Amino acid sequence: MGSSDSALAADRLRMDGVLVQHFRESGLSGPRWDQFHRQLLGHGLAIVTKLVRSGAMFSRCGRHGRYLHQQDITRQEAEELASDAVFEGFVYFRDRGLLGKEWSVERGQPLKEYFVNACVLAFPNVYRRWQRHAHGWQDVRLVDSLASLENVVTEGTPEDAVIEQAAANAAFAALSEDNRRLLFLHDQGYSHAEIGELLRLSPRAVEGRIRRARLAVRRPPDEER
Incomplete structure (x- = not known):
């Protein structure tokens, strides 16, 4: 990363920090929070859906130490899994990242990247529930x-x-x-x-x-x- 890219990344982190401070002080309420909330969910859903459809989600989970038995997933199932993962990832993001103050500028992770990672961490439980509901135990190889x-x-x-x-x-x-x-x-x-x-x-x-x-x-x- 060049010096200009590093400076741009640092500026974005500072802006994220100001935004998070405002949200924490407002108790995650108000029109600005509502707009951010909607945009964040849309951003996360687009990325997570692509990860699930391509199978890249499973390797991402593996890098976090959460290994999953990958099964064939239809396009509709991928969208449903992604939607559930984004919902649960947002709960983690809100409760631990913002209210719990786990996210900070000092950690050096952009806010949207932190949210996508929260969705990745939420995916294993979502996927396991889907396996149990859709396939049961008998389909395990x-x-x-x-x-x-x-x-x-x-x-x-x-x-x-x-x-x-x-x-x-x-x-x-x-x-x-x-x-x-x-x-x-x-x-x-x-x-x-x-x-x-x-x-x-x-x-x-x-x-x-x-x-x-x-x-x-x-x-x-x-x-x-």
């Missing part, structure tokens, strides 16, 4: 879950991959509903504590069940009884 859980990288021919996929799916289908949920939630980035809250188990019980489920699907057929 176990081979993806295991690769994510253990960082397994296999090398082989496409035929080998097809055989491995079929075997993994068959093993997954043989698991109990609870164990399928455990592997799915773990693959989606939920912690043991979060999974425990959802399934009413202790974190230690969750850890043990995940370990046993993984062993079960990797047990060779001749070991089954």
Whole structure:
């Protein structure tokens, strides 16, 4: 970035700082806030929709440590996911960024960029809800879950991959509903504590069940009884 670009970025940050100070003093109310609110939502929706449609949203989430199992999404579903992420991202932006004073000029992040990042952080929960509602647990591909859980990288021919996929799916289908949920939630980035809250188990019980489920699907057929 050249000196003129740096100066322009610094000016924009200062303007953002003045704007935020005004909004905080006015309690996020008044015509100026209403106009800013509408413009910000429109800006965020345009960007987030493009991120979801292109699939770039998933890599963005991964850079924040929130890894998601990407499934095929229709154009309408992408728009709905983006809309929900922008809504929840705005709540984060308003409550933590503005009222909670998490955003500041000193952090060096433009206000609109901070808002888009808030939408990215909101996306994993929005996407997980969509998965549970639209697809349920049975559509999860176990081979993806295991690769994510253990960082397994296999090398082989496409035929080998097809055989491995079929075997993994068959093993997954043989698991109990609870164990399928455990592997799915773990693959989606939920912690043991979060999974425990959802399934009413202790974190230690969750850890043990995940370990046993993984062993079960990797047990060779001749070991089954």
